[in-house]
Amino acid sequence: MSFHHAQQIEALNERLSSLKDINVSFEFFPPNSETMEQTLWQSIERLAPLKPKFVSVTYGANSGVRDRTHSVIERIHQQTDLQAAPHLTLVDASDEELRQLARQYWQQGVRHIVALRGDVPDGQPNPNRYAADLVRLLKQEHDFEISVAAYPEVHPEASCGQSDLVNLKRKVDAGATRAITQFFFDIEAYLRFRDRCAATGIDVEIVPGILPVTNYQQLLKFSQFAKVRVPNWLHHMFDGLEDDAATRKLVGANVAIEMSKVLAKEGVSDFHFYTLNRAELSYAICHALGVRSGLN
Template identity: 60%
Template sequence: MNSASQTASYLSSQYLAKLNQNIADIKQQVGVSFEFFPPATPSMEQTLWDSIDRLKTLKPKFVSVTYGANSGTRDRTHQIIKDIKSKTGMIAAPHLTCIDANQDELRQIARDYWDNDIRSIVALRGDIPPAGAKPHMYAADLVHLLKEEGDFDISVAAYPEKHPEASSEQFDLAVLKDKFSAGANRAITQFFFNPETFLRFRDKCVKQGIEGDIVPGILPVSNYNTLVKFAGMTDVNVPDWMHKLYQGTEADPMTRNLIGATIAMDMVKVLSQEGVKDFHFYTLNRSELSYAICHSLGLRPTSK
């Protein structure tokens, strides 16, 4: 074994030991949910279904499926949601945005979901396209519309480090409160990498009078470059210590995965100790890290 391999092996054993220690520190049962996105190719679709098949054994509270601001992606989301519901029996929650649909179209979509026994929705404004006009609706308006069509279980978005377009933290909190006032059942946060970021945000929500559940969004990182790209799009802070941890792992996927799992487990451990009971995992359609982390949390697979 050469020196590079020995170093990688040593690092892997160290991260595994740290991960096992974190497992012992988790005292309470936690609930999880998973997010997927519509596949663009047959091979990506196979990866998606392989991931769904594996993660469903952990009995998540629900799974969600994203879509972009165009009808083609939206139609794929609709079909995947229906397929998940029919093939697995899991609660499947489609993302629904109001940026590219009028109220009549949104009501039609909501009724179609209701008629197909889809009762959970992630309600979002959606990304404004370049040079796009001011939205005719916002997430709170969409929540209100959905509640008029049926008693949906509705998740909305929250931003511990402030939405990039928000003029201030106070304004962003007021927007979140409006979503809950309109009928949202919970908020799922944008991903973050310092537990204190979430805990401070939760405290601010309480001071704002927001009483709904705030579920932390966890992104297990296996590719640092992809992380930096995502973080840049959403103004999420990537700490310097993460950059140092991933240095030199470009050709070492095992160590990258162990680092990613350890970082996620550290956050979950701290947040669990602070009373957080539910976690939402951004899977990027891959099951490996999310499955390993959830298994470490005490979630055991059931028979298929």
């Protein structure tokens, strides 16, 4: 290793060891079985001491899943000190239903909502209602803190990157507090997107959404659905590990830690982790970023 290279690594480690103001948040989904229920609560217990800014709970379009989202939110409120932020989508509910949900959440003590349009069911026409409309509606009801979605590699339905940015600006102008990105592996794409947001006058934090990967096949499915580019280097990292879950976990943690370190070096101070209801990888990444129980 050259002296210059060693100096660079030393400088990076020095920079990371002095990071003091890293904020993290975690996303969970409502469990659909007894086993997943146990896994979820073990994960919440494991991650809670890291004092995340908030934890979000995803939301299915049908009312059964919606009820499960409510009960997870309630239990987090009752049993932990965490701020729980439910996801809310507008495609499957009328404005009046959404207003009632907003009031119900406020009464329960919820002060933060992740506002999404939601996926339009196959075969149904575009409802011409957008996340910006939901943000506006929520703000009319109460002064919620509101997170919205952002797409560094362009929303799958957007006609182009520019219209996607215009849409994000609408959400922010309607009162959104922050934007959380879809997961990505191309760091340059995120940094370019952040610059374009700033140039468009979007002045909220663009929080990178980090997906720690252990199952490469599952990742390919997610990526195809979300139109996220999977770089060749990532493919090579997991090549040949189809039957080796332990090594996949180590590789997945390493990839996410390296990505997070580079982002931190680029001035990112807030990270959102798509945990898939598992704690180990997110916990390890937080540790590497200096986010530790009792310290922050």
